[in-house]
Structure formats: C-alpha cells, structure tokens
Amino acid sequence: MTGPAIDTDLQNRSLRPLSDQESAVGGVMLQDAWGILTARISNLEARIVATPVDAALRGLVVQIQVAMVLRVLNNPYGMMTEGADDSSMRRDSAVSTGALYVSDSEADLLSAGDSVSEGAFTIKPRGWRTDPQPDPWTTVSGATVY
Secondary structure, eight states: OOOSOOHHHHHHHOSSOOOHHHHHHHHHHHHHHHHHHHHHSTTHHHHHHOSSOOHHHHHHHHHHHHHHHHHHHHOTTOOSEEEETTEEEEOOTTTOSOOOOOOHHHHHHHHTTOSSOOOTTOOOOTTOOSSOOOOTTSEETTEEOO
16 A cells, blocks of 8 residues: 555645655655554554544554655755854754654654553553453452452
C-alpha cells in the first residue's frame, strides 16, 4: 500500500511555493516517510485500511508524513547556523538534521489507541483485563483477604 499523503498535501502544508524539483523529490520522500512510519508502528497500515475508515487517524498520518518531508525540504543540508557579516540565524535542532525521520512524539500520536503499543512500565487501571479476574479485596467465608 502507498501512504495516504499525496503531492498536493505537501504543497498545501508548505509555507512557501515548492519548486518542480522539490515537488518531485517530495513525492518520493512521502513514500519513504510512509515506509518509516509502517516500520516503526507495525499495525499502522492495517489501521489505515480498516473498515470503517478512521478519518482522524488518516488525517494524522497525512499530517505527520508531510511534516517529516518538509523538515528535509526546508533544510536539506542540515545546517544549524547561517551567518553573513554581522547577522546570523540558528535553527532549532528539531528541524536542523536534514534527515527524514519520525519524532518520538509523532510516533506516540500514531500509536495512541492501538492495542500493540504499550510501554514497559504502563500502569493499567482496574478493569483493564478482557478476561474476568477475581477481586483480591472480596470477603471469602467471612474473612477479608488482603
């Protein structure tokens, strides 16, 4: 499956007009971004093609795919600082790498709500199990079990 983002999404979310070369490279990079997302979140493709369609998830995937590509197109050489004469500009490290990547916060957004992505130290509230479990605080034969 190809990713849900298309070239038009890239142009619509850019703060400047993209050149023909940027549009062509951006289209290829959108598919690269989809590959990175599906490698990082194993059930993402199944959740995207599921019926009924989850429009919110699909929109979020498009947004994140495009953000990944725009980070590269806006700073392809990964420059942190630029200067000329007595002026200089410093880019935020989040956008200065020049690499195509999904950030941890973006991956967390896409993993929210699935049954696969659970952390090692996840605390689950009472009642989270699907199979019935005995309540350890119930009274058995008149005695309280602690």
